Amino acid sequence: MDVSFVKETTAPRRPLLYDDQRGLENLTREQLVTRLARASAAESIPMALSALTEYVGASLYLLVRYDLIQEQGLDFAVSSNWPFDMVRRIGQDLALAHVKSSEFERCLAFLQPRFALLPDEADLPEHLSRQYCSLTLNVGRTRLALLLLFPDDVVLSPERLRETGLLAGYCVSQSVSTRQRADREFELTERELECLYWIAEGKTSDEIAMILGISRNTINNYITSVMRKTATKTRSEAIAYAVRNNLV
Template sequence: MLEVLSASWVYDAVLHAQARFLPALIEQDQLTLPGEAPLIYSAETGPHASLIQATPALYRHVGDYCCLQLLAGKERYLLLFSSDAGAMDDYLIRIAQMKCSYILSSIKATLPQDRSTALSERERECLRWVSEGKTTEDIALIVSVSANTVNNYLSNAMQKLSASNRAMAIATAIRANLI
C-alpha cells in the first residue's frame, strides 16, 4: 500500500491520490528517474486527466504534475509535484529531486539499526580496512579469506546501511559508531 507522508492538498485529495492516482502513475511506469529530464503532464490532457478531473478535490490542486522517483540506498520513494498550469520549471524539479534523495539518504543513515540489519563483526572489520585505504585483495590477505568473500561482506554491509557505494557505507558506519 502506498502511504502519503506529506502533502499540501486537502485531505480528500490526498485520499483519492493515495487510492487511485499514485498507483496509476506507478503501474504505468511514468516516474522520472534521477538524472532524466522530468516528465511534466497536464491535468487537462495528460495520461491521467480523466482520473484527476473525476475528483474535484484533486482537480482543484493539479494543473500540471510531475512524478519523480527518489533513491535512498536500495529504497525507492515517490515525489509528486503539482502546480498551476505552465508554472513548473524542469531545472528546479531536477534540483529538488536531487536534494530530496540526499535528504532521504541522510535521514536513513541516522535511523537506529534494528537487530536484523546489524553489521556482523566481519562486515565491520572489512569496512574498517576499506576506511584505512586497503584494497579488496589486501583485506583478503589480512582476514584470510578470498577476495570474493571480502566483496560479499562489503556488499552485505552496503545493503544493510542503505549505501550506494563503499564510501557512503563507510561514512554511514562511522556516523553510527559501527566502525
C-alpha cells in the first residue's frame, strides 16, 4: 500500500538507513529469537510485536487489519501500544488510502517499507518522529499492516524492516491458528461455515439455497444458528466476526 496519502506541508525527512554491517544493534538476533519463543509459548501477539519493535529500533507499534478499517470502532487494530486517540485518527487515513489504491499496488507494497507523516493534529510524544514506517503483510487471506514510530533521527536498516514484517506475519499466524481451528471445529458445523462463507460473498438466502441445494428456511436456520453462536445480531456483524477470526 502506498501510504503517501498523508498531507505534507513540507518534504518529509526520511529516516537514515544503514547497512547491518555497521552495527547500531538494538536487539540481537539471538535475543530476538529468545523473546519470540516466549511470545509463541504464551500465544501473545503484543509480546512478539514488542520484541520486533525493539529489534528494528522503533518505539511504538500498531498492527491493523485492512479488511476491518472501515468498521466502526477500533476493531481494525489487532495490537498496539500507540496512544488511543492517535490510533483512532490514523484509521481514517488508512481507510482512505486503502480504498484509493489498486490491488496491484497493494501487492507491490508487500513487505516494502513505506514512509508517511502523521496528521498535524496527532498528539505525538516529543521524542518521536512524526514520520512513520508502514509494512504490509499477509496472514492467510488477511491483509495487515505494521506501522512503526521511531525516535527522531533514528538510523534504520531496510533489511531489518523487511525481516520484521515477515516475522510479524509469522508470529500472528502462529499465535492465532491453533485457537481459530479449535473455535471453528467446536462452534460451527461445516454447513454453518458454508452459509457464513456465502453470506460473506454477498449472497441472499435464496441464492445460497440454490447453491447448496437445500431449502431457504433451512439456510435461514443455519444463519440464525451462526449468529447465536458468534453472539452477533445481524448478518453484517456475523461477517465481520468471520473475517476477524479467519473463518471465511
